Amino acid sequence: MNHIHFTEYGKPWRKTPWGEEEQLGKSLREFKLNTPNIKHVRILVIGRVGSGKSSFINSVNSVFQKRITTEALVNKTSDSRTFTKLYKTYYIRNGQSVLPFVLTDTMGLESEDGHGVHQDDVVKAMEGCIKERYKFNPDSPVSPQDEGYRSDPSLQDQTYCLVYVLPADKISLTVNNDDDEVIKQIKYIKNKANELEIPQVVIMTRADEACPLVKNDIRKIYTSKKIKKKLEECSECTGIPVSHVFPVKSYHEEIDTQADIDVLILRALTHIVHLANDALTVKSNESRNSE
Structure with a gap:
């Protein structure tokens, strides 16, 4: 029996629009907000330390x-501590x-207290209360007394889509661990995002590391049984x-961009x-109606 069936x-x-990277790119280049x-x-990117947030950005x-x-900046050393310390927007x-549309990077989530971003800082970032280049303090969340706190966030400052970055090759360890502190933090953040009516997406990175089929041929990403399970x-x-949930391969060892990697990222x-645009439209209408 052919092993491929397994x-x-x-x-x-x-369905994936392979070969249509130019059209996908053009649509986003010409994209216009409803407001x-x-x-x-603003799109806020969060994830465990080493999950590939900065690589995705x-x-x-x-x-x-x-x-x-x-x-x-991406941490390429063996140091497991988070590399991103500042709240930073990428245009x-x-x-x-x-x-x-802009992507905002945050300090990574960590399982030990006093090391990663505080979960309440992520909530404040979603609300637009954290100023650009605020340096996260793992020991205590941002407060109105801090210089980096914005007490009157505008529509422009708020988050309209929350993106979790999870590495495909490590996800099984997470699912089967009820004591995983990072997953508890993610669930807390998710509930707060729901209250704020912020849509949420998972970018599943390292799909090529999780499945030999995909490593060999990225177009097998949506025929792979392993990736579907992930x-x-x-x-x-x-x-x-x-x-x-979107499986992708981020650029990390390549020296040139590649059409098939681009298609997955653009999609x-x-x-x-x-x-994000839909969420902004709703928020903007609510804001106008309350004036």
């Missing part, structure tokens, strides 16, 4: 620059202009529906940007 479905379980007085919609930038970029450039595990441990980003 590892691969006969046809893809999610004309807002310059850009760099990969999004690389797709639009058509070259590998490393604006968000996606299209030539000289800036696209109408998506279901991501959904199970975050409570986010499978339809909002996920398109979904995120549309969700």
Whole structure:
């Protein structure tokens, strides 16, 4: 019996527009927000230390620059501590202009107290209360007395989509560990995001590291039984529906961008940007109606 039947479905379980990276990129370059007085919609990226948050942000930038970029610093040492310490916004450039969506990076979530970002800081960031380049303090969350606290956030400062970055090759360890502090933090943040009516998406990185089929041929990402199982595990441990979980491969060892990697990133980003734009429209209408 052919071994392939055990590892691969006969046809893809999610349709993917392979070869259409130019059209996907063009749609996002020409994207217009429904709320004309807002310059850009904010997308907040969170995840465990080492999950690949900064690599994903760099990969999004690389797709639009058509070259590998490393604006968000990535920790390549064996140090398990979080590398990102500041609340920092990354603007996606299209030539000289800036696209109408931004990605904000945060300090990583960690299982030990006093090391990673405080879960309440993530909530404050979603509400728009944290100023650009605020340095996170793992020991205590931001307070109105801090210099980096914004007490009157505008629509522009708030988050309109929350993106969790989870590495595919480590997700099984997480699902089967009821004591995982990071998953407890994610569930807390998720409940707060629900209260704030912020849509949520999971970017499942390192799909190529989790499945040999995909490592060999990235187009097998949606025929791989292993990747489908990983998506279901991501959904199970975050409570986010499978339809909002996107497996990708970020750029990390490549020296040039590649069409198939771009397609997966652009497809996920398109979904995120549309969700964020819808959430901004609702918030903007509510704000106008309450004036």
